[in-house]
Amino acid sequence: MSIYRIAIVGAGPAGYFAAQALQNSGNEERTFAIDMIERLPTPWGLVRSGVAPDHPKIKTVSKVFEKIATSENFRLFGNVELGTDINTADLVERYDAVIIATGSSLGRKLGIPGENLQGSLSAADFVPWYNGHPDYKDLDVLVDCDTAVVIGAGNVAMDVARMLALEPHELDETDTADHALEVLRRSKIRRVILCARRGAEHAAFTAPELRELSKLEHTNVIIHKSDIEDARARVGETPEKDVKSNLDAMSLVADMAPTNHERTFEFEYLLAPLEIHGTDRVEEIVLGVNKIDGDKVVATGETKTIKCGLVISAIGYEAESISGVPYLKGKVANTEGHVEGTNIYAVGWAKRGPSGVIGTNKSDASEVIKLLISQLPANPKNNGDVTDLLTGHPIVTQSHWEKINTAEVEMGEPLGKPRVKAVERAHLLHLGGL
Numbered sequence: 001m002s003i004y005r006i007a008i009v010g011a012g013p014a015g016y017f018a019a020q021a022l023q024n025s026g027n028e029e030r031t032f033a034i035d036m037i038e039r040l041p042t043p044w045g046l047v048r049s050g051v052a053p054d055h056p057k058i059k060t061v062s063k064v065f066e067k068i069a070t071s072e073n074f075r076l077f078g079n080v081e082l083g084t085d086i087n088t089a090d091l092v093e094r095y096d097a098v099i100i101a102t103g104s105s106l107g108r109k110l111g112i113p114g115e116n117l118q119g120s121l122s123a124a125d126f127v128p129w130y131n132g133h134p135d136y137k138d139l140d141v142l143v144d145c146d147t148a149v150v151i152g153a154g155n156v157a158m159d160v161a162r163m164l165a166l167e168p169h170e171l172d173e174t175d176t177a178d179h180a181l182e183v184l185r186r187s188k189i190r191r192v193i194l195c196a197r198r199g200a201e202h203a204a205f206t207a208p209e210l211r212e213l214s215k216l217e218h219t220n221v222i223i224h225k226s227d228i229e230d231a232r233a234r235v236g237e238t239p240e241k242d243v244k245s246n247l248d249a250m251s252l253v254a255d256m257a258p259t260n261h262e263r264t265f266e267f268e269y270l271l272a273p274l275e276i277h278g279t280d281r282v283e284e285i286v287l288g289v290n291k292i293d294g295d296k297v298v299a300t301g302e303t304k305t306i307k308c309g310l311v312i313s314a315i316g317y318e319a320e321s322i323s324g325v326p327y328l329k330g331k332v333a334n335t336e337g338h339v340e341g342t343n344i345y346a347v348g349w350a351k352r353g354p355s356g357v358i359g360t361n362k363s364d365a366s367e368v369i370k371l372l373i374s375q376l377p378a379n380p381k382n383n384g385d386v387t388d389l390l391t392g393h394p395i396v397t398q399s400h401w402e403k404i405n406t407a408e409v410e411m412g413e414p415l416g417k418p419r420v421k422a423v424e425r426a427h428l429l430h431l432g433g434l
């Protein structure tokens with residue numbers, strides 16, 4: 001029986017699904033010993049620090065991750081950063097294959113004047129802030145204003161806008177970070193405007209997320225019927241299935257009777273950000289009014305200015321580079337998941353860019369693992385692992401993580417929450433018994 005050692009860097013959905021595909025590919029002749037390396041003291045990646053706290057069902061996939069992690073020949077090396085505590089070369093030398101599953105954590109820039117003003121944030125910072133990611137706990141989120149503008153028409157923009165627009169009590173029984181709850185409770189924001197640069201038919205939202213909006217109990221969600229009618233006229237009788245589902249879901253919201261709630265969440269189409277103005281902080285955003293001309297979206301030359309104190313852009317992500325791994329256009333430079341001429345592979349957003357839902361990573365990882373297995377040498381290297389490089393370093397193993405997990409869940413129980421997240425690294429290590 002040959003045992004191949006595989007290092008997976010990043011304990012998010014893509015990393016776990018890669019591990020699962022390896023576990024499922026073992027046979028009588030060959031098996032895999034998996035070391036999963038994660039820079040945070042906690043695993044689960046975006047399931048912990050990305051998925052919106054008011055969407056707990058999506059997080060139940062963590063049960064699958066725990067099953068993978070407690071299978072034979074799997075070790076978690078949490079609190080270990082590639083590039084700081086160990087190097088890519090260490091992994092490449094010692095392991096038969098190295099799988100980069102570190103996602104895309106940097107927010108794409110709008111590239112417009114005023115973007116760096118105080119009060120202008122990226123969803124790449126705001127989302128991990130409300131989800132208790134240790135690196136973002138001190139983010140300055142300005143909520144002393146009436147209006148916030150969210151840029152982008154994807155599910156992240158929708159999560160961000162919803163988190164700002166809902167009544168904070170709706171988050172009481174969620175695992176929203178305590179520091180974020182405190183800020184959201186004193187928020188003066190009553191109007192959240194989501195601006196999409198193209199038409200409703202081009203929006204990247206998915207229909208289930210749009211339909212969920214009708215469940216907001218304390219917020220008027222405003223989608224203008226005329227925007228949907230215009231979009232329907234443009235797509236004709238036989239739109240693509242996803243476009244039809246989205247427009248149907250938007251109509252459902254547009255047809256809802258208006259209520260007297262003081263909080264509103266409005267969708268505006270065909271507005272592209274041009275400039276953010278303000279002396280010391282964001283005071284207004286200027287957007288160019290677009291129109292659709294055939295199959296093109298073009299500027300009309302007109303502008304619309306919205307007075308606001310907070311702008312959050314949710315326009316996609318790029319991967320943060322790891323030294324020793326080649327990158328191209330915001331992702332690992334790879335061919336079908338393989339970094340040519342190396343034993344390095346990439347899965348998930350690190351491989352394909354920031355697209356797809358959590359489940360997309362399962363089929364994606366399984367294809368990459370097939371390729372990896374087809375390229376394995378006849379015999380394993382037997383070159384050891386990284387444990388000797390980490391002597392004295394506090395490593396969060398699976399059993400330490402289980403202690404953290406239990407402690408967080410127990411802190412949540414009396415409050416009716418799924419967990420209370422610890423957000424300081426030292427606190428997390430302490431909960432883990434380290």
Ligand code: NAP
Pocket residue numbers: 109110151152153154155156157159196197198202203204205206209272273314315316317354355356357358
């Ligand atoms: P996304 O779906 O790619 O959406 C990005 C949005 O940003 C698009 O509407 C895009 O508009 C817009 N945009 C890009 N550059 C822009 C610019 N310069 N100015 C104005 N708008 C700009 O990305 P995402 O929302 O970050 O989501 C990433 C992935 O995670 C998606 O696959 C998403 O479905 C998934 N996700 C899923 C869930 C869920 O299932 N509940 C939750 C969150 C995220 P154009 O189309 O015009 O380029």
